[in-house]
Amino acid sequence: MERSGWKAFLYLIPALLFLGAFMIYPLFDVFIYSFEEGYNSASQTYFGTGFYNYSYVLHDPYFMQALKNTFILVIITVPVSTGISLLIALGLSSIPKLKELYQTVFFLPYVTNTLAVGLVFMILFKKTAYSEGLINLLINLFGGRSVDFIDCPYWAKMFVLCFYTVWIVMPFKILILTSALASVDPVYYRAARVDGTSKTRIFTKITVPLISPMIFYLVITGFIGAFKAYSDAVALFGVNLNAAGMNTIVGYVYDMLYGDSGGYPSYASAAAILLFIIVLTITCINLLVSRKHVHYS
Amino acid sequence: MNTEYDLISKQARRRETVRRTVVYTLLSVWGIVVLFPFYWMVLSSIKSFASYNSEHIPRFIASDPTFENYRNAFVQVNLSRYLVNTLIYTLITTALMLVVITLSAYAFARLKFRGRDLLFTLFLALMMIPNELVIITNFVTITDMGLRNTFTGLILPSVTSVFYIYLLKENFAQVPEDLYYAAKVDGTPDLRYLWKVMIPICRPTMITIVILKVIECWNAYVWPRLITDNADYYLVSNGIQEIRENGFGRENIPAMMAAVVVISVPLVVLFLIFHKKIMEGVARGGTKG
Numbered sequence: 001m002e003r004s005g006w007k008a009f010l011y012l013i014p015a016l017l018f019l020g021a022f023m024i025y026p027l028f029d030v031f032i033y034s035f036e037e038g039y040n041s042a043s044q045t046y047f048g049t050g051f052y053n054y055s056y057v058l059h060d061p062y063f064m065q066a067l068k069n070t071f072i073l074v075i076i077t078v079p080v081s082t083g084i085s086l087l088i089a090l091g092l093s094s095i096p097k098l099k100e101l102y103q104t105v106f107f108l109p110y111v112t113n114t115l116a117v118g119l120v121f122m123i124l125f126k127k128t129a130y131s132e133g134l135i136n137l138l139i140n141l142f143g144g145r146s147v148d149f150i151d152c153p154y155w156a157k158m159f160v161l162c163f164y165t166v167w168i169v170m171p172f173k174i175l176i177l178t179s180a181l182a183s184v185d186p187v188y189y190r191a192a193r194v195d196g197t198s199k200t201r202i203f204t205k206i207t208v209p210l211i212s213p214m215i216f217y218l219v220i221t222g223f224i225g226a227f228k229a230y231s232d233a234v235a236l237f238g239v240n241l242n243a244a245g246m247n248t249i250v251g252y253v254y255d256m257l258y259g260d261s262g263g264y265p266s267y268a269s270a271a272a273i274l275l276f277i278i279v280l281t282i283t284c285i286n287l288l289v290s291r292k293h294v295h296y297s
Numbered sequence: 298m299n300t301e302y303d304l305i306s307k308q309a310r311r312r313e314t315v316r317r318t319v320v321y322t323l324l325s326v327w328g329i330v331v332l333f334p335f336y337w338m339v340l341s342s343i344k345s346f347a348s349y350n351s352e353h354i355p356r357f358i359a360s361d362p363t364f365e366n367y368r369n370a371f372v373q374v375n376l377s378r379y380l381v382n383t384l385i386y387t388l389i390t391t392a393l394m395l396v397v398i399t400l401s402a403y404a405f406a407r408l409k410f411r412g413r414d415l416l417f418t419l420f421l422a423l424m425m426i427p428n429e430l431v432i433i434t435n436f437v438t439i440t441d442m443g444l445r446n447t448f449t450g451l452i453l454p455s456v457t458s459v460f461y462i463y464l465l466k467e468n469f470a471q472v473p474e475d476l477y478y479a480a481k482v483d484g485t486p487d488l489r490y491l492w493k494v495m496i497p498i499c500r501p502t503m504i505t506i507v508i509l510k511v512i513e514c515w516n517a518y519v520w521p522r523l524i525t526d527n528a529d530y531y532l533v534s535n536g537i538q539e540i541r542e543n544g545f546g547r548e549n550i551p552a553m554m555a556a557v558v559v560i561s562v563p564l565v566v567l568f569l570i571f572h573k574k575i576m577e578g579v580a581r582g583g584t585k586g
Contacts, residue, residue, distance in 0.1 A: 004408045007487065011404035012416075014397040018457040021565040023423055033433065049308075088327055091320045104572050105328050108335070111568040113516050116557040119541060120334040123341070123550055131353050134337070167330070173581065179330055179580050186338030191499065228429060232519045237540065250429055257436055258523050272429050279427070 033269035039063070046266075053270035062242050063271060066252040072158060073165060073248070074226040081166045081173055082218055089169075089177035090207075103178065110171035118235020121164050125149035149236065157237065157246055159179075164232050169225060173218050180214035181207070209295040216290045220283060227279050249275045302483030342366050342554035349551045359570070366555035374544045375528060376556050386451055386521075386532055387514035391507055393456040398506070402462050405490050406455055406469035407477055417466075423459045428519075435521050435583065446527040461506050464581070468502040505578035509569055515564055533560045 034053050036046040057063050092099055109117070125135050127148040134144035147158045183254065184207065192202050208215075230250040233241055241247035242255060249271065255261050256268035343362040348354075366438060370376045404410075405417050435454050444450030472495060480490045498501065519532035525531055528539060537553075537560060545552045570577060 003408040008404040008408040008413070009409040011400040011408065014403035015462065018397065018453075019420075019423060019459070021438070022435055022454040022457070023431055026431035026438075027426055029434040030430050072361060086329075088324065091324050094320055095317070095324070095467075102324050102328060103576070107572065107576055108331055108565070108568065111512055113534060113537070113560055113564065115516075115518055116537050116560045117334055117338075119537060119553060120338045120535055124334070124337060128548070129353060131350075134355055137354060158418055167334075170331075172329075172339050174574055175580050190348065204395060224427075228427070234518075234538070238542065253429055253433070254519065254523065261299045265437055268433050272433060276430055285387055 028271060033266050034273050036266055038266075053266045054274070057267055057274065060263055060267075062247060062255075063249075063252055064247050065242075065245060066247040068159075069246060070227060070248045071230065072163060073229055076158075077160045077165045077169065077226050078219060078222040080162070081169050082215065082222060084166070085170055085173035085218075086215070088174050089181055090127070090203075092174070092178050093181040103175075106174050107171045109168055110175075114231045115167060115235045118164060118232060121160065122150055122236050123162050123166075127151075132163060132186045145160045154245065160236055161229075161246060163235055165226065165229060166238060168232060169222065173222070176214055176218055177211065180211040184210045208271055210296045216286070216294045219287050223282050223286065227275065227282070228261070249278075315379045315542055335561075335565075338393060338554045338557050340559050341551050341562070341578050344551050346549055346551055347437050350548075366552045369545065369549075369552045370556040372560060373552070374536075374540050374556070375531075376536065376540075376559060379530065380532050380534045380559070382530060385448060386517075387511055389448065390452050390455055390514050391510045394458060394461070395454065395503070395507065397504075398462045399496070400493070402465035402469050403487075404460070405466045407473075407495075408480075408487070409473075419462060428571060432520065432523070435520075439524055444524075446525050446530045448530070450524050451521055451530070451532075455514075455517070458510070461510070464506060465499065465502060468499045472498050481502070482558050501509060501574075504571075505574050508567065508575055511567065512564060512575075536560075 003211070035049045035051070037050055037052040038047040045173070048079075083195065092102060092106075095102075124133060127132050127136060127150075128145060132146045133141065133233070135149065140146055147153065147156045149160045151157075170260075192206060201216050228250050229248045233246050233248055233251060237244040237246045239259070241251045242261070253268045253271045253275070256264045256271060323421065328520045340357070340359055341355075343359045343364065343366070344352075345361065346357075348361060350406060372571070405413065405420075432454075437454070438449045439445065444453070476494055480494065487495075516534060517532060519537050521530075521532045522538075525535065528536075531539060537556060540553060540556050544556075
């Protein structure tokens with residue numbers, strides 16, 4: 001039994017080395033960075049230790065903007081995408097024919113390159129010198145005034161960002177919910193039908209409770225994913241998100257690290273840890289709420 | 298009596314038809330929302346620059362399709378370089394990762410050693426660490442090692458995945474242990490057993506892992522952006538960003554769309570071939586979303 005100890009070690013060496021160097025060491029290091037004040041990446045020196053980096057980040061208007069953007073994005077996209085995907089999953093599970101075709105089509109956004117397809121969304125929404133852009137023409141058709149979705153007003157930009165984010169996250173949610181619905185034991189439905197239960201009642205009293213663990217799983221991963229939004233914003237508004245006023249927390253971290261405003265790993269670390277704390281708090285709240293409402297069989 | 302029954306059943310049938318129509322309409326609307334961007338990128342990419350810009354109201358069919366934009370995408374900007382880079386990055390990362398995760402999954406599933414369960418639990422705990430937290434130090438590490446703008450720097454941090462180790466270990470553990478003891482009695486070395494028995498049996502899972510990793514590599518953006526600022530080492534995501542910022546001149550949208558199509562096609566083809574496997578794999582624990 002003990003003899004294969006050294007052998008197991010050999011098998012595990014590559015994974016241990018990589019995880020140690022690129023996950024465990026950085027995990028400790030990021031906390032150290034965040035407390036080193038006035039760290040200079042060129043000379044690798046710092047003045048002292050303390051909470052200055054955190055206070056700098058929290059007083060940075062760009063961070064506050066990023067925080068606001070991220071929260072709006074989260075609050076809008078998580079409920080909307082979960083709700084619509086539940087609706088679509090219900091639709092999918094009620095049709096015998098074409099189910100697979102629809103499912104396959106709906107999953108397509110999952111495999112696309114966020115940056116590349118974001119560019120298509122940009123041109124659909126953008127107003128140029130030549131054309132109003134397709135979406136604006138649609139708005140005009142219904143009697144609305146055209147809006148420059150990519151360059152101005154804030155709510156228009158936020159709308160595009162939310163729309164694109166929902167488009168990107170839907171495939172995963174539809175897939176999970178469809179398989180959750182398919183795994184509900186039909187015995188329950190048959191029993192309900194014998195009792196003459198109405199469809200709404202079946203939905204609220206049987207379907208939702210039985211798939212609630214999956215809905216809850218999607219809400220948690222949805223929150224975490226939306227808090228980490230970044231590349232979809234870049235795809236729509238370009239690399240300089242601060243100038244566009246559309247930065248996200250993750251975007252702020254990367255901008256602090258690298259790029260035109262970069263070179264401050266300490267600030268970046270402090271911001272990343274703040275993000276981590278926010279996500280952790282929200283996840284804990286989610287877990288507490290779910291205790292009351294989620295039905296685990 | 299009979300007519301009343303007919304009436305009720307007719308009503309029920311009508312209600313069923315209405316319900317069907319509503320469901321199919323809803324699903325089709327979302328289908329259009331999903332497919333339309335793809336249609337639009339292909340459509341715009343085969344319009345010539347002049348005709349694209351002359352259409353104040355864009356037409357939904359290209360009256361005079363041209364492949365000029367595709368030629369431009371390869372000639373005027375370095376799209377082929379980005380594609381080759383991404384291919385190299387994807388192949389090496391995936392191959393290295395397969396070796397690393399297979400070895401450790403085997404160790405966790407078959408070899409017995411003290412502290413195995415504890416170590417595995419610690420591995421699982423690592424899944425909770427967000428990438429954003431560790432990427433800062435990794436950026437500094439790779440920069441200090443002088444590995445910016447190299448494939449080594451691009452590849453190194455992404456050759457392990459705790460999640461895939463977990464997935465593969467679960468699958469390995471399902472292979473009956475009797476096979477292992479039989480092999481041991483015959484004096485088969487572990488590596489040979491792994492190669493000849495475990496891997497062939499678990500091939501479906503390994504294929505799923507490979508496909509998911511390939512998708513992940515092809516779409517990688519953040520790390521490549523941090524670690525490369527030389528366009529010779531750009532992957533497609535950074536490439537398309539570069540094309541957008543200073544490619545054909547900002548306004549040549551048809552040419553940009555041609556580049557977008559070229560970048561999207563490999564994954565869409567992969568998806569069309571393997572859609573069952575991909576969806577199955579993602580349902581078992583995809584992480585995007």
